[in-house]
Amino acid sequence: MVEYKVVETSLVTDDALEEILNTWTARGWHYDGMQFAMREASKRPAMAFVLFTRKPSQNA
Known part of the structure; x- marks a missing residue:
């Protein structure tokens, strides 16, 4: 199993x-x-979504 994290900026x-x-x-x-x-109207991004994963801890 994998956990996912999405950070929006x-x-x-x-x-x-x-x-x-x-x-x-x-x-x-x-x-x-x-x-x-x-x-x-721009070549510069308006937002970014940075994606991360990890294996869940045994204590979670």
Whole structure:
């Protein structure tokens, strides 16, 4: 069995994404991917969804 974590952010900058990655991997989650939601009038993403997985702990 696998647990999934999705972290949504509307602040799509390198610093914001690095903070999310560093925070959740330090908590034992493994980075699994990233998806972006685009704006029609801009080439810059409006939102990002950072995906993580982990095996559930035995105590959970």
